[in-house]
Amino acid sequence: MQDDYANIWGIRLQWAYLLAVVFVLMVPVFYNLYISFNEFGFGAARYEFTLDWYGVIFTDRLLTGAMGWTLALALVTVVFVVPMGLLTAKLFKQAGRRLKLTVVAVMLLPLFVPADIFASALLVFFKQLNRIFQTVAEMTGIGAFETWFELGFMTAVIGLIIYTIPYVFIVILITMGRYRAEQTEAARSCGATAWRAFWDVEFPQIRAGVFSSCAFTVILAFNEYVRTSTLKGGFDTFTSVLVSQMLNIGMSEQSYAMGGLISAVAITVIGSIIVFTLVRTDRLQRIERAKAQPVGAD
Amino acid sequence: MNETKDIAIEVVGLSKSYGPVRALRSVDIAIGRNEYFVLLGPSGGGKTTLLRMIGGFTKPTAGRILLHGVDVAHLPPDKRPTCMVFQSYALFPHMTVAGNVGYGLKLKGMSKAEIQVRLDAVLEMVGLNGYQARMPWELSGGQQQRVQLARALVLEPEILLLDEPLAALDEQLRKDMCIWLKHLQERVGITFIHVTHNQEEAMSVADRIALIADGELVECGDARQVYRTPARRFTASFMGESNLLDGTVAEVSGDGTVTVDVGIARVAVPSADATAGIQAAVSVRSEAMRLIPRDQAQGADEQALDAIYQEEIYLGLMTRQIMALPNGQTISVRSVSDDDEAPAFQAGDAVRVVWKTAAGRLHLS
Numbered sequence: 001m002q003d004d005y006a007n008i009w010g011i012r013l014q015w016a017y018l019l020a021v022v023f024v025l026m027v028p029v030f031y032n033l034y035i036s037f038n039e040f041g042f043g044a045a046r047y048e049f050t051l052d053w054y055g056v057i058f059t060d061r062l063l064t065g066a067m068g069w070t071l072a073l074a075l076v077t078v079v080f081v082v083p084m085g086l087l088t089a090k091l092f093k094q095a096g097r098r099l100k101l102t103v104v105a106v107m108l109l110p111l112f113v114p115a116d117i118f119a120s121a122l123l124v125f126f127k128q129l130n131r132i133f134q135t136v137a138e139m140t141g142i143g144a145f146e147t148w149f150e151l152g153f154m155t156a157v158i159g160l161i162i163y164t165i166p167y168v169f170i171v172i173l174i175t176m177g178r179y180r181a182e183q184t185e186a187a188r189s190c191g192a193t194a195w196r197a198f199w200d201v202e203f204p205q206i207r208a209g210v211f212s213s214c215a216f217t218v219i220l221a222f223n224e225y226v227r228t229s230t231l232k233g234g235f236d237t238f239t240s241v242l243v244s245q246m247l248n249i250g251m252s253e254q255s256y257a258m259g260g261l262i263s264a265v266a267i268t269v270i271g272s273i274i275v276f277t278l279v280r281t282d283r284l285q286r287i288e289r290a291k292a293q294p295v296g297a298d
Numbered sequence: 299m300n301e302t303k304d305i306a307i308e309v310v311g312l313s314k315s316y317g318p319v320r321a322l323r324s325v326d327i328a329i330g331r332n333e334y335f336v337l338l339g340p341s342g343g344g345k346t347t348l349l350r351m352i353g354g355f356t357k358p359t360a361g362r363i364l365l366h367g368v369d370v371a372h373l374p375p376d377k378r379p380t381c382m383v384f385q386s387y388a389l390f391p392h393m394t395v396a397g398n399v400g401y402g403l404k405l406k407g408m409s410k411a412e413i414q415v416r417l418d419a420v421l422e423m424v425g426l427n428g429y430q431a432r433m434p435w436e437l438s439g440g441q442q443q444r445v446q447l448a449r450a451l452v453l454e455p456e457i458l459l460l461d462e463p464l465a466a467l468d469e470q471l472r473k474d475m476c477i478w479l480k481h482l483q484e485r486v487g488i489t490f491i492h493v494t495h496n497q498e499e500a501m502s503v504a505d506r507i508a509l510i511a512d513g514e515l516v517e518c519g520d521a522r523q524v525y526r527t528p529a530r531r532f533t534a535s536f537m538g539e540s541n542l543l544d545g546t547v548a549e550v551s552g553d554g555t556v557t558v559d560v561g562i563a564r565v566a567v568p569s570a571d572a573t574a575g576i577q578a579a580v581s582v583r584s585e586a587m588r589l590i591p592r593d594q595a596q597g598a599d600e601q602a603l604d605a606i607y608q609e610e611i612y613l614g615l616m617t618r619q620i621m622a623l624p625n626g627q628t629i630s631v632r633s634v635s636d637d638d639e640a641p642a643f644q645a646g647d648a649v650r651v652v653w654k655t656a657a658g659r660l661h662l663s
């Protein structure tokens with residue numbers, strides 16, 4: 001009987017297919033990089049390599065301003081969404097079967113609502129909420145209430161949190177899957193408080209998931225257009241500037257350079273996480289293999 | 299045998315319910331200082347629940363847990379004078395042996411030098427000198443369990459809780475570890491509470507055994523007493539290999555025996571407190587029984603039941619012989635294998651199962 005797994009050409013074909021898929025997916029990114037190094041920009045007949053556009057990125061006020069806002073949105077979202085995702089994943093692990101189903105349903109629900117519908121729903125919700133708060137401000141005379149739910153940074157952050165939390169929850173939950181609760185109990189038994197047990201014993205083992213979810217959230221915040229544009233109010237984000245440029249005047253050369261820079265950073269960060277995770281997985285597999293060995297005399 | 303006059307742990311009316319399921323029902327136990335106490339019972343009986351409540355990992359629904367006279371039922375595990383050893387080893391995989399064992403000392407704020415001194419001492423005690431830099435996955439199961447013990451013992455707890463500590467080890471290693479654990483307890487002189495479902499393991503280490511099943515404390519006593527003179531029917535069926543005959547007390551004699559009608563015959567058992575007409579069970583350990591040909595009479599101090607010989611199962615040291623009683627119930631007799639004096643029987647032979655009257659036990663519950 002033929003052993004399909006021993007067919008080296010089958011394995012090579014699988015790898016070739018995988019690399020071809022990755023290549024096709026990455027072609028636009030490489031093309032953006034290619035343009036960003038051309039002195040004559042997009043669509044020019046001539047190509048001359050230059051790093052100049054990268055040099056002028058930070059002189060473009062519109063671009064740097066939008067970049068700053070996007071980065072701020074991303075970081076604030078990370079600060080809120082990662083602990084939220086982590087706590088929910090912990091709750092999920094401790095919950096009974098019925099509560100587990102509820103938690104999963106609530107956490108994953110945002111994934112099933114189309115972005116534009118979610119964005120417009122949130123817009124209407126915040127507008128209505130703002131109106132209520134303005135009425136409260138008029139009745140109480142406390143002016144601070146008036147602007148609480150005006151479209152702006154906070155509403156954009158809330159939109160991003162709702163958008164990113166399912167991903168954060170899943171990424172952390174996957175890394176938590178390997179963790180055994182007895183280790184927390186063992187730490188408590190050694191005298192650790194609940195926090196110390198988490199920090200000393202559990203966190204080091206789920207760190208890769210937490211850091212991955214941080215990186216993922218930042219990338220999603222840069223990636224997101226519909227919700228952020230609808231909820232951001234008066235400032236520009238990197239994506240909204242790019243889209244606006246494309247629709248109106250065409251992207252500037254430094255925008256290509258900025259795109260290239262962000263892509264390079266994202267690829268480096270994600271690549272590092274993948275390499276780290278692979279190394280860690282290999283280590284854990286060795287642990288599992290060692291555990292699987294029959295227990296013999298010492 | 300350890301001194302058990304002082305009470306280290308007292309559990310009063312302890313109960314645990316999970317919704318409609320009652321995992322533990324109003325259990326009362328007192329465990330002495332420096333005692334090796336074993337909670338024995340079938341899986342799902344409630345023994346681990348009881349241990350986890352003593353350790354502070356499970357909150358009781360009702361009842362009190364007194365550790366050296368202080369009620370600790372409301373305290374978290376890190377505030378109790380106990381330390382737990384888990385079945386699954388629960389070593390911290392990202393720490394070395396030294397990191398694992400020294401973790402609790404670090405939490406106590408000890409200096410590195412102090413930690414090192416105590417580490418060396420405890421690793422010496424558990425026979426793991428030179429393993430400090432090893433990672434948990436570089437150790438065998440027995441070594442991992444000893445690291446776990448070292449991690450607990452280095453903190454000098456007053457009470458050590460062991461939840462099925464040997465369940466993951468192979469047979470021979472488990473036997474060795476039983477003896478080692480018993481000696482260790484005698485050396486460190488603290489209270490050990492050991493949960494197991496393995497009767498041999500329990501008998502090997504225990505000063506006293508509490509049998510727990512269906513969330514209830516069935517019986518508690520020293521190992522020999524629980525094995526030899528079980529008070530309850532369940533104890534007789536769980537400990538060792540006993541034959542149980544259900545019936546009714548037919549007659550109470552003045553000589554300290556009662557006669558029980560077991561349907562197919564009447565058998566006498568020693569008992570002082572039984573009333574004629576009540577339901578009862580007679581248990582006889584299978585190694586206390588022997589087989590004789592049907593035409594041979596039993597001794598004056600012996601009881602007998604007629605049976606049909608069915609088969610023989612060779613167990614190495616022992617051989618189990620299985621017979622059928624006239625009512626269809628099977629009965630087993632164990633004897634030392636290769637005993638040349640024992641009569642040989644074939645399947646279908648008419649035999650008599652006999653035992654000394656004093657070997658029978660009467661169970662009223």
